[in-house]
């Protein structure tokens with residue numbers, strides 16, 4: 207099978223993303239999730255004519271001085287303004303008293319006993335001033351949130367304000383992250399001169415945490431077909447999604463594709479026209495598990511997780527019926543402008559690490575090879591540079607490019 211373009215790989219992932227299902231969560235646990243229900247306004251918002259300033263409520267055509275006949279705070283049932291030149295002392299958030307049609311802030315008033323007059327030079331009263339009318343924000347029954355909505359702070363506040371205490375959201379998958387490679391040792395183990403510490407697995411776990419996925423198990427297996435196959439079978443039984451790193455290129459110890467096949471995982475694609483991360487692998491397990499084989503080089507592993515695993519997670523949380531586009535599961539900048547010219551590649555997509563500067567500018571932070579990952583920690587993500595044509599590889603400063611954060 208020929209290598210796919212990045213767009214084709216994304217389409218394949220979307221077509222095979224399936225549906226992680228829906229779950230009902232108490233509002234306090236729903237932050238960062240994707241909504242899978244429609245939410246309508248429980249009542250008009252604000253639900254009553256709401257006083258916007260601490261001061262008095264009166265009639266706009268009343269003649270000062272006014273006689274103050276009562277005090278009404280927020281959370282109290284509305285009083286009635288008596289006939290004549292009267293007012294009620296009122297607090298922000300209170301219901302407008304019956305019969306009143308304007309509010310005067312306390313800074314504009316002088317008080318002597320129960321007699322209230324206007325400060326000299328105060329503007330004339332206008333009907334409706336400092337009153338937030340019932341229904342001005344929204345009318346009862348209008349659609350406020352739709353499926354696919356990211357539940358950040360403002361959306362959670364809307365849910366709470368409308369009495370939604372239990373919310374239908376996309377379920378998150380359980381993920382197994384598997385490092386392969388005989389050279390890899392644990393972070394806290396003694397390390398020989400010919401060994402390296404494994405870092406891709408925790409790096410991928412960090413990305414998953416940023417997308418709200420916390421049910422994660424990390425494991426390691428050596429480069430041998432039989433143990434790899436057995437480990438894959440066990441991990442497939444335990445998780446909805448597997449993310450492997452290493453062993454997907456052409457070395458004699460790169461057993462991952464064969465072991466996946468033996469474990470019943472059907473290949474959807476292997477290799478994408480991109481750098482880094484070209485050897486990336488994706489397939490479907492016997493019970494519909496989604497399986498990624500990320501190339502082992504650390505920059506490649508991060509790039510492929512940021513670009514492809516993010517697409518699967520978002521799509522699987524939304525299900526086929528409601529999802530419209532792929533992309534990162536959390537909102538954020540999705541397009542940057544390049545701060546400097548960059549070179550595209552011919553016939554393949556280039557993923558370039560960047561720092562975000564100011565309002566949506568991406569500063570290129572190229573790394574010499576996909577094994578140089580120490581400076582990646584100073585970057586915010588990658589931009590996707592589509593292939594360029596021969597003789598026209600340079601992309602000028604200011605060009606808009608798609609951004610994937612980490």
Ligand SMILES: Nc1nc2c(c(=O)[nH]1)N[C@H]1C(S)=C(S)[C@@H](COP(=O)(O)OP(=O)(O)OC[C@H]3O[C@@H](n4cnc5c(N)ncnc54)[C@H](O)[C@@H]3O)O[C@H]1N2
Pocket residue numbers: 385386387389390402403404405406407451452453454455456457460482483484485500501502503504506576577
């Ligand atoms: N003859 C060819 N050789 C290679 C090709 C190719 O097309 N033909 N592709 C190269 C590219 S591109 C990449 S990327 C790598 C991908 O290789 P693998 O996925 O098989 O990964 P490994 O060989 O197992 O490891 C590569 C590199 O990454 C280090 N590594 C692996 N896992 C981890 C981990 N969990 N934490 C930290 N570092 C890890 C590993 O030690 C190697 O140095 O293949 C090229 N070769």
Ligand code: MOO
Pocket residue numbers: 480481482483484485501503506576577
């Ligand atoms: O994914 Mo490889 O460089 O393209 O390291």
